[in-house]
Amino acid sequence: MLIANGTVHDGRGNAFPASVRIEDGVITEVAPDLPAREGEEVFDATGMEVMPGFVQAIGHWGVNGSMTEIRPSSQDNDELSEPITPELEAFYAFNGRAASTQQLGAWGLTAQGVAPTDNNLFGGAISVVGLTGVNPYDLLIKRNVAMAASVMGSMRDAYGKRGAAPQTRMWIFTHLDEQLRLAEAYDPKPEEKPNDKLAALKPVVEGELPLIVSCDSGVAIAHVRDILAKYPKVRFVILNGSGLTGDEDWMVERGVSLIVRNPSSPLDEAGAPAPFSWKAVAKLMDKGVDVALAGEYSNTLGAREDLIWNAAELMKELHDEERVLAAITSAPAKILGVEDTIGAIAPGMRADVCVWSANPLKTYDAHAVRTFQAGEVVYAEGDEKTCM
């Protein structure tokens, strides 16, 4: 099919008039004035803005739990039996239909990194999935792209209150270091029974699998920085952003990226708003740090509006819609290692495309007219916004 004559925002900083050809779920041509082929379906996007589907770098869409299942139960990405579970895969928590009911395409969302919660020091592997569909394997974009870690104080609530470790930050940071040390030294003999946890962390210390570390303060970020200084091959990403000042030049030097989650709602230990600054985020972007936005803060489902609202917050600092668009398309794709598949409008990319009535980064008077995921329509203007 052909999405004809819109203004394309490619997610990599460029905007230009163009038509977009989609064949077999893939973008094959992006050029002005592409003539329609015989029998080709044409969507007239004249006067509209054509953008990559938004990518929520870390998300819990499609993860079932107590609110969504017939019996009270834990959330499927929240394995609270022990705090070190790098051997688990969040992909197994993902239910396509549960994500589909949230109608994320109506807000332009087409992909997420499905992740474990922040309640484990090492929670398990993150996978990138599409958001509308049924069979999780059909929705899978790339499996096990990063390892989730957390040094959040909330772990103390999850474990410490029942008398289990961690009860303190001492434990959290000590074991962050200790597990990485063990993984680095891990070299099993062929006859040995493998240690699944250390085997899962091995590619992290070897720099093959990025480590995404959820942090809740500037002090926590500094501890993570100092511990990971001992493991120079580790590629890591700071998750959340609370406590950053914008002066973290070490992030540039080490090539550390940032994923910002719903920053205004998290609260510090006293229940007061956490020290989060969009100015700091903008400053880091100016220094060259890759910044992706995500939606919900931590262990909750969040809302389909979160990502675009966070984009509006960043607009108040940057006043540059192409840079902000990159933070919800190409930047999360790059951080998750899927930049060759999603997060941009270019030949060869998966056809995750949202056609907007106007630029939603710039004005609230902009709604999704049609959203495509791998070339299939997943939202069309007028679809009712209900899961029942």
Added chain:
Amino acid sequence: MHVIKGATLYTMAEAGVTRADIAIDGGKIAAIAETIDIPGAEVIDAMGMVVTPGFVDAHSHVGGFGGHGEQQDLNELTTPRTPELDALYGIDPTSEFFAKNLEQGITTSCLVPGSGNVIGGWGIVLKSAGDDRLIKHPAVLKAATGINPKGVYSKQTKSPMTRMSIIYLLRSYLRDVQDYMRRKEEAAADPEKQAPEFDLGLEHGIPVLKKEIPLKVHTYMHDMTQVVEIARDFDIEVTIDHAQGASDFYDTLSDPHVRGVIFGPTAEPLFPGEGGKLDPECCAGLDERGIPVAVMTDGPITVKNQLIFEMGEAVRWGMDPVRALAMVTSNAAHIIGVEDRVGTLEVGKDADLCIWTALPSLATDAVLKRVIIDGATVFSEEA
């Protein structure tokens, strides 16, 4: 005396949108005119800026709930009928969340008991800063239907465990108030008749029955049809708060007993049951039908610019940006009954206003530069 010069005013009153200066004196708006020059007055340069009324949050718990929800001074979950309680005693006016309110332009909030009880108690209207903060007391009587009270009392195997009981409790309370009022009136008219024993809970319902304050009802989806029936039967005014799914019930809500609909907070996941439909397009739909509509933060646990984003979503789904602004100014003030003081830029109203770089209900990158309450600057953007 202050003069704000050079801005475009969104008056939310008869004057509409206009380029004008504003003079402030004694905490009130003293004059609005194309050019105002008063010798000796302090000039606030707002050239090219947008001035709106201070935002009115029509439903919030700021100062009454802690940030983690652990401090619950607005939910007395020991019995489901607590009309005698008063949010005034549950609110900490020094809470730092009032400063967070100012950062998103909220100058006035309707602060109400939580929704754990079917009848929660009186709510108040409080400004976020200033010397004269309590501007209406009582402002509303809070009530709740649906999963909230049901969820609290089911666990205790106490009534109400079902929606059947919730509606019964609401109706029986209002009937008791009616009866109490009738007996008081009869005793006042006839010395032979004995006045009923003083009952604080029933006293608190009298202003509702007299239509001096509305019954403010936490209501989702089909529950709102039953609330409107109650309002008709008892001839009281209700506000429909949260109102998810309101787009299914426009005809029901077009009723003079509905003082207004307060939609939100909108950024919630969908889940089967009363949270199964989240329809920001209802803001435009209600407004087109002449039903006063507002939005809410339901604070304190919200994103920073919740009210602004809710306007934004209403605009995204079909509402005119100026009408959307009414949801946090004139409409909200009307629905919570403080339209004589706040919610519009008019001479004689409180000088509560916000100065923005652009229209906050339309431009995503509009930045709040200054907030003024009773004529005094209470927030200004850091450099």
